[in-house]
Amino acid sequence: MSLPAQSGAFPAPAESPDGAAPLFSIEFGKMLCMGCRPAGRCRFGLVLSRGENGAVEGTARFSAEHEGAGGVVHGGSVMGALDEACGAVPIAAAVLSVTAEMNVAFRRPVPLDRELDVRAWPESRDERGHWIIHAELYLSGDDRPLCHARARFVERDPATHYGRFKEWLDGRENAG
Secondary structure, eight states: OOOOSSTTOOOOOOOOTTSOOOTEEGGGTOOOOTTTGGGTSOTTOOEEEEOSTTOEEEEEOOOGGGBOGGGBBOHHHHHHHHHHHHHHHHHHTTOOEEEEEEEEEEOSOOBSSSOEEEEEEEEEEOTTSEEEEEEEEEETTOOSEEEEEEEEEEEOOHHHHHHHHHHHHHHHHHHO
């Protein structure tokens, strides 16, 4: 999920027709990552809202474009959706962070074209701005996770973080 370029700037919550204010509602044009912005929708079908105790929860739906072997969702797409869900936890706390590492365990195949429940929650946040976040993906109505992730996210100032990256990349290109 991408944030606006200005540090500390977050879009105002959009109201859905039922009066709820989803945190990451694709239908209401909020917080699309750069990969999804051209399509105007989340390719993982994620719709996430704030939950209790810093968690985010919602739904996902993978279309045929995510099919891997055997007519199920490709593991890379599942991992991408879990990364987005984990990244939504710090964003819900008005903090920009980036993925430092993530481990995913696949327990069952993830079906295509089915509504899935997704939940992510913080385990810890230390004084250096390192978050440990968990996420799980379920078939709606089932309490056994299809897969789960444990990730470490690191807080960053957008201007400094992406500015340093651009300087590094420009230096490499100019050296060659």
